[in-house]
Amino acid sequence: MTLWQKWIVSNPVFRYHFMGQTRMLVRRPVWQVAFIAGTFLAVYLWFLYQASQHGFPTVTVGLECLVLWLIAPLMTHSLFAAEFEKATWDMLVLTRLTAGQIVMGKFLSRVALLSFLAILFVVPLWLGATKEYQTVPTSQLFVWLVKTQLVSVGWAVLLIAVTLWLSYWLKRGMVAAAVAFAGQVFALFIVPILWGLFFALFVASAERSFDPFSFDFGQGEWLSYGWMFDIRFAVWLYNPAIALVGIFALLTESQAEKPILWGTWQGLVYLLLSGLIVSALTKAVARATRKPL
Amino acid sequence: MLEVKGLRKEFGQLVAVKDICFALQPGDIFGYIGPNGAGKTTTLRMLATLLEPTAGTATINGIDIVRQPEEARPLIGFMPDFFGLYEGITAWEYLAFFAEAYGIPARERKQVIENVLELTDLTVKRDAYVETLSRGMQQRLCLAKTLLHDPLLLLLDEPASGLDPRARAELKELLREIGAMGKIVIVSSHILPELSDFCNKIGIIEKGELLLWGDVEDILRQLQPARLLTIRCLDGAEKLAEWLSKQPEIVNVQVVNSTVEAQFVGDDEAQAELLRRIVLDGHRIATFSETTMNLEDVFLRVTKGEVA
Numbered sequence: 001m002t003l004w005q006k007w008i009v010s011n012p013v014f015r016y017h018f019m020g021q022t023r024m025l026v027r028r029p030v031w032q033v034a035f036i037a038g039t040f041l042a043v044y045l046w047f048l049y050q051a052s053q054h055g056f057p058t059v060t061v062g063l064e065c066l067v068l069w070l071i072a073p074l075m076t077h078s079l080f081a082a083e084f085e086k087a088t089w090d091m092l093v094l095t096r097l098t099a100g101q102i103v104m105g106k107f108l109s110r111v112a113l114l115s116f117l118a119i120l121f122v123v124p125l126w127l128g129a130t131k132e133y134q135t136v137p138t139s140q141l142f143v144w145l146v147k148t149q150l151v152s153v154g155w156a157v158l159l160i161a162v163t164l165w166l167s168y169w170l171k172r173g174m175v176a177a178a179v180a181f182a183g184q185v186f187a188l189f190i191v192p193i194l195w196g197l198f199f200a201l202f203v204a205s206a207e208r209s210f211d212p213f214s215f216d217f218g219q220g221e222w223l224s225y226g227w228m229f230d231i232r233f234a235v236w237l238y239n240p241a242i243a244l245v246g247i248f249a250l251l252t253e254s255q256a257e258k259p260i261l262w263g264t265w266q267g268l269v270y271l272l273l274s275g276l277i278v279s280a281l282t283k284a285v286a287r288a289t290r291k292p293l
Numbered sequence: 294m295l296e297v298k299g300l301r302k303e304f305g306q307l308v309a310v311k312d313i314c315f316a317l318q319p320g321d322i323f324g325y326i327g328p329n330g331a332g333k334t335t336t337l338r339m340l341a342t343l344l345e346p347t348a349g350t351a352t353i354n355g356i357d358i359v360r361q362p363e364e365a366r367p368l369i370g371f372m373p374d375f376f377g378l379y380e381g382i383t384a385w386e387y388l389a390f391f392a393e394a395y396g397i398p399a400r401e402r403k404q405v406i407e408n409v410l411e412l413t414d415l416t417v418k419r420d421a422y423v424e425t426l427s428r429g430m431q432q433r434l435c436l437a438k439t440l441l442h443d444p445l446l447l448l449l450d451e452p453a454s455g456l457d458p459r460a461r462a463e464l465k466e467l468l469r470e471i472g473a474m475g476k477i478v479i480v481s482s483h484i485l486p487e488l489s490d491f492c493n494k495i496g497i498i499e500k501g502e503l504l505l506w507g508d509v510e511d512i513l514r515q516l517q518p519a520r521l522l523t524i525r526c527l528d529g530a531e532k533l534a535e536w537l538s539k540q541p542e543i544v545n546v547q548v549v550n551s552t553v554e555a556q557f558v559g560d561d562e563a564q565a566e567l568l569r570r571i572v573l574d575g576h577r578i579a580t581f582s583e584t585t586m587n588l589e590d591v592f593l594r595v596t597k598g599e600v601a
Binding site: 010012013015016085086087088090091092093094095096097290291292 | 338341342343345362363366367369370371373375376377378379382389390391393394395396435438
């Protein structure tokens with residue numbers, strides 16, 4: 001059995017969380033569904049029209065990040081916690097599903113829903129970008145689009161993995177969601193600010209002629225590949241918001257001045273971290289339930 | 294066959310289950326009785342492979358539940374006392390979810406689901422959303438789910454708690470049917486009347502210790518060596534009591550509210566003979582009955598009311 005079959009096709013956990021739960025949202029009176037769907041469609045079409053007329057790729061990416069990064073913990077927080085809170089976990093454990101099927105079924109169901117949301121943003125983003133950056137070659141614009149999605153979706157996938165992990169260990173959905181949001185605010189805003197203050201204090205106390213804020217962004221040897229492994233600036237370089245700002249800034253720069261793999265690398269790191277977290281979670285579930293991986 | 298050998302569970306300093314041993318055969322319905330906190334649920338969770346014992350083990354058809362939990366699980370059906378159902382799906386979809394999760398082949402699933410729905414009288418509710426079902430129906434749906442993979446051992450933890458009298462009666466009937474299918478059923482409860490009708494074996498646990506277990510009739514005989522006869526005589530209880538006190542098989546006799554209560558040692562033949570002699574002696578007997586101990590009497594006699 002291939003992993004595709006094991007985790008998705010022959011995995012009832014994936015199907016329940018992807019289709020079964022989603023269907024609950026549309027189990028409303030027809031007029032309500034029609035009203036919500038109609039309103040959404042109207043807003044979306046208006047948004048597409050505005051993007052094609054005026055561009056605003058930055059607004060679209062900002063909106064995409066806001067939606068994906070808010071919704072990722074919200075749609076994941078109860079995946080494990082609800083099993084404990086509603087006492088369905090024991091019944092799931094006694095089935096022949098492997099730990100991998102349980103964890104990956106939950107994880108991939110959310111990644112699939114998230115990808116669907118991301119696709120909704122890709123269309124206006126592409127329309128807006130082709131309007132805004134008319135001088136940029138299409139191939140370069142396409143790479144730029146892929147990078148923005150790698151960072152925004154990659155970070156959201158990381159949030160899903162972290163929230164899933166929290167949901168399993170904390171066993172309380174709302175607590176998991178709260179910790180995930182707090183952690184995100186901490187990683188996106190508080191840690192970069194604190195790290196900057198620390199640097200400033202360090203420079204002032206050591207009386208050195210070193211300004212941590214004046215590193216040559218886009219120039220020199222540091223920029224080719226060294227930035228990827230520079231721990232001093234990791235909290236900024238791996239901040240998805242800063243990564244996205246960089247992607248926009250570098251779009252119109254000449255090739256020689258660009259740090260290599262900017263955006264792609266961050267996105268891959270987020271995905272790699274997600275994989276590690278999900279893998280650790282699968283092992284923890286297998287150990288706790290005495291199930292095979 | 295289920296063999297439980299020295300099963301023990303410790304939570305830190307607390308010994309929740311103390312080296313319990315018992316064995317059950319297919320068709321046995323085992324009433325696992327004990328007060329709240331006695332260790333019933335812990336035992337069942339260990340047998341269900343959900344909790345690893347500190348010591349001891351159990352085998353189902355020779356498969357060790359501690360060493361081979363994955364092999365044992367297909368043979369086990371467990372219905373916890375507190376359970377939930379996945380919401381947003383119909384009863385049929387719920388069962389289809391578990392049928393697939395239990396690895397029942399796709400071509401057999403439809404028939405299996407129809408069978409368990411019929412057994413649990415839920416066929417009419419197949420398209421109802423699970424959250425709209427009553428508590429009793431949800432209990433039956435959970436039982437249907439537990440029966441999907443045709444387990445040999447059924448572990449039911451307080452299955453009748455929260456059910457109304459009619460739902461309890463239906464559940465009893467259903468459990469009788471399941472027992473007749475040759476499965477080993479372990480039903481834990483602290484509500485004794487609900488067990489007395491259909492269990493052929495019982496075990497009494499208190500403070501983590503299995504105080505006794507075995508056939509219900511054997512236990513009753515053990516705990517009540519003399520039969521208690523209650524006789525109502527139209528000619529006066531005192532006269533009959535005096536006559537009975539002279540009979541060799543009567544060990545004790547007393548008059549309670551113009552009825553004679555006599556402790557009698559002997560089998561059914563001897564009991565019939567005694568009745569014949571009473572009548573031949575000229576006593577006019579209105580009622581002659583044997584009062585047997587029920588599970589509640591057994592439970593109260595054996596336990597001290599302590600928890601682990």
